[in-house]
Amino acid sequence: MIDPYYLQQLAIGLSLGMTYALMAIGFTLIFGVLNVVNFAHGEVYTLGAFAGLVLISATAPPIFAVIFIALAIGAMAGFSLERIAFKPFRRFTDEASLKSRAMRESTLLSSLAVSIVVREALEIVFGSQMRSVPFEYLINTPVRIGPVILVTGDFIIFGVAAVMLIGLQYLLTRTRIGLSIRAVSNNPLGAKYVGIDTDRTIIMTFVVGSMMGAAAGILTGLYYGAIFPAMGFVPGIKAFVAMVMGGLSSIPGAVICALILGISESMATTFVSSGWSDMVAYGFLILTLIFFPNGLFGARRERV
Amino acid sequence: MNVSDLSAPPRGRGLLIPLLLALLVFVGLPAMLAGFDRGYFYQIANLALIFILLSASMHLVTGVAGLLHLGHAAFYGVGAYTAALLSTKFGLGFTVTLPLSGVVAALIAFLVALPTMRLVSIYFAVATLAIGQMLYLVMLNWVEFTKGPNGIIVTKGLELFGFSLSGRLATYYTVATVVALCVLAIGRLSHSYYGNALRSIREDDQCADAMGVSTARLKMEAFTMSAFFAGVAGSLWAHMTGYISPGDFKFSESILILAMVVVGGLGSLPGAVIGALLLILLPEGLRAFGDFRNIMVGLVMFLSILLLPKGLLGEVSALQLARRQLGAAWRNTVKGEGIGWR
Numbered sequence: 001m002i003d004p005y006y007l008q009q010l011a012i013g014l015s016l017g018m019t020y021a022l023m024a025i026g027f028t029l030i031f032g033v034l035n036v037v038n039f040a041h042g043e044v045y046t047l048g049a050f051a052g053l054v055l056i057s058a059t060a061p062p063i064f065a066v067i068f069i070a071l072a073i074g075a076m077a078g079f080s081l082e083r084i085a086f087k088p089f090r091r092f093t094d095e096a097s098l099k100s101r102a103m104r105e106s107t108l109l110s111s112l113a114v115s116i117v118v119r120e121a122l123e124i125v126f127g128s129q130m131r132s133v134p135f136e137y138l139i140n141t142p143v144r145i146g147p148v149i150l151v152t153g154d155f156i157i158f159g160v161a162a163v164m165l166i167g168l169q170y171l172l173t174r175t176r177i178g179l180s181i182r183a184v185s186n187n188p189l190g191a192k193y194v195g196i197d198t199d200r201t202i203i204m205t206f207v208v209g210s211m212m213g214a215a216a217g218i219l220t221g222l223y224y225g226a227i228f229p230a231m232g233f234v235p236g237i238k239a240f241v242a243m244v245m246g247g248l249s250s251i252p253g254a255v256i257c258a259l260i261l262g263i264s265e266s267m268a269t270t271f272v273s274s275g276w277s278d279m280v281a282y283g284f285l286i287l288t289l290i291f292f293p294n295g296l297f298g299a300r301r302e303r304v
Numbered sequence: 305m306n307v308s309d310l311s312a313p314p315r316g317r318g319l320l321i322p323l324l325l326a327l328l329v330f331v332g333l334p335a336m337l338a339g340f341d342r343g344y345f346y347q348i349a350n351l352a353l354i355f356i357l358l359s360a361s362m363h364l365v366t367g368v369a370g371l372l373h374l375g376h377a378a379f380y381g382v383g384a385y386t387a388a389l390l391s392t393k394f395g396l397g398f399t400v401t402l403p404l405s406g407v408v409a410a411l412i413a414f415l416v417a418l419p420t421m422r423l424v425s426i427y428f429a430v431a432t433l434a435i436g437q438m439l440y441l442v443m444l445n446w447v448e449f450t451k452g453p454n455g456i457i458v459t460k461g462l463e464l465f466g467f468s469l470s471g472r473l474a475t476y477y478t479v480a481t482v483v484a485l486c487v488l489a490i491g492r493l494s495h496s497y498y499g500n501a502l503r504s505i506r507e508d509d510q511c512a513d514a515m516g517v518s519t520a521r522l523k524m525e526a527f528t529m530s531a532f533f534a535g536v537a538g539s540l541w542a543h544m545t546g547y548i549s550p551g552d553f554k555f556s557e558s559i560l561i562l563a564m565v566v567v568g569g570l571g572s573l574p575g576a577v578i579g580a581l582l583l584i585l586l587p588e589g590l591r592a593f594g595d596f597r598n599i600m601v602g603l604v605m606f607l608s609i610l611l612l613p614k615g616l617l618g619e620v621s622a623l624q625l626a627r628r629q630l631g632a633a634w635r636n637t638v639k640g641e642g643i644g645w646r
Contacts, residue, residue, distance in 0.1 A: 037426055088610055105372065108426070109566055110609045112559065116602030124599070233555070237433070244430060275445040282434040282441075289431050290419045 017262020048214025074214025370506025375436020383538025569615020
């Protein structure tokens with residue numbers, strides 16, 4: 001019989017992996033459409049968490065209002081991020097410059113710069129210390145299932161993430177905007193020729209991806225009860241690792257790898273101190289880059 | 305090939321700017337520092353010098369070889385920790401630890417580079433980020449070896465073969481000399497045939513490969529050398545401040561160094577120096593208005609990418625400057641010899 005402790009770690013790993021998956025989807029969507037890495041994605045996560053925190057401390061809303069406001073702030077953050085850090089560098093809209101190297105590197109650096117500015121601005125406004133979430137909003141009421149003790153947060157994170165994943169799948173495969181996102185990520189120039197508004201599609205991609213990131217931020221914030229300006233950095237890297245492992249532009253791949261990452265990380269804390277657990281993600285990243293340069297699921301060439 | 309064949313300017317003129325710079329660094333600045341005589345100014349000057357060395361070493365790998373390096377501060381940290389541990393555990397002095405910390409940083413970079421140098425563009429950037437973070441985690445969590453977040457107090461100051469150089473002015477001169485020598489070496493490396501080979505990798509690695517340039521080896525060499533200089537900077541930092549902790553070598557420091565190179569102009573050594581000066585001195589100057597150091601870094605970086613994509617002193621103008629200054633030593637398409645210094 002499996003030790004209940006491991007089952008418990010498995011459940012924690014799954015909910016951790018789900019938040020990574022939400023983040024990784026944002027990375028993957030944006031990479032699919034623009035072929036660039038959005039280094040400011042971790043700050044969207046932080047912004048989502050802070051939006052929820054501000055709302056909680058101002059009024060006493062129900063938890064779904066908190067998640068809703070985080071989503072709204074995430075959408076706004078995604079929109080302005082695209083306008084500030086990506087649009088100015090897309091001076092020409094032909095395919096060559098849409099996916100060119102100069103564009104890739106300048107947006108990489110500009111999103112990095114924007115992420116620094118956002119993080120430092122948050123630090124000036126809220127201070128760099130951890131802010132704790134009021135007790136009644138913490139989602140860690142224990143729930144006992146047989147020998148395993150879980151907390152409500154595990155279920156809420158899993159539920160919200162699952163709903164968002166299904167929603168994303170619906171959006172991508174059943175709606176016009178999803179169709180145009182897939183078209184642009186497949187072939188930007190071709191999409192332009194058939195009359196798709198590439199600019200609008202790119203913005204929509206940022207909005208959708210950032211909403212997912214912001215949801216991950218507020219859920220993690222409520223789960224651990226600590227919100228601070230630098231909180232987006234580590235999950236950002238983890239989500240990035242998941243994306244690379246999944247093969248850069250495959251959403252199912254990214255989700256599966258995010259879950260693998262979350263589970264192996266929570267399992268690793270059984271054997272080593274929690275300070276070293278970040279090592280797992282970096283180790284995975286290096287091993288993937290060396291041995292599976294296409295990612296674990298990249299060979300299928302599945303795009304968005 | 306005879307030098308007189310070239311219509312190059314006379315040699316004397318070529319030395320004017322380097323001489324003026326040397327005068328400024330070794331006579332003008334120390335005189336000013338001694339005039340004000342405040343420890344704070346000495347500290348700023350030394351800090352600026354160390355970051356000039358860091359940004360120059362990053363220029364070699366990111367600017368010239370075109371590899372986006374996101375873990376440079378970790379190698380700086382490896383150098384600093386090597387110096388600190390050698391001097392606290394074995395009582396070695398600065399004369400020994402300075403080269404050793406460079407060598408250790410270079411060795412680690414070489415080992416790391418062996419598997420990762422096949423990677424290109426964003427994959428390389430992410431791999432260096434992961435490596436930098438791994439080294440940072442080791443510094444932070446291997447408490448028995450590195451003392452973890454408490455940091456290490458380095459009691460030995462700067463010295464040269466037993467002569468103490470721990471006075472304010474002596475410290476400044478030591479740091480300035482080491483930095484000047486290293487920057488000179490980096491300058492010769494990046495403005496030579498060798499530098500041109502690195503530039504060819506940056507422009508088109510497949511083409512360079514096809515032309516017979518060994519790209520993997522050159523990338524590895526550039527990466528290792530840049531880590532060597534970063535290690536030297538780390539050793540200077542450890543002995544200069546007397547206290548190091550993992551916080552000095554975290555990701556945001558890597559980004560700060562990257563911002564210096566980007567703001568100054570990718571591929572231009574004078575640009576890297578100017579960028580380092582700007583990003584160290586500007587936040588210090590604005591300290592009176594509150595702690596805006598990091599937000600300034602972000603803003604300056606963003607504005608310079610947006611408004612000055614080539615940087616403050618771009619590569620082309622830097623190369624023209626170098627060519628004018630080095631006059632006769634520069635060879636310009638002489639019977640199949642290519643362009644650069646011999």
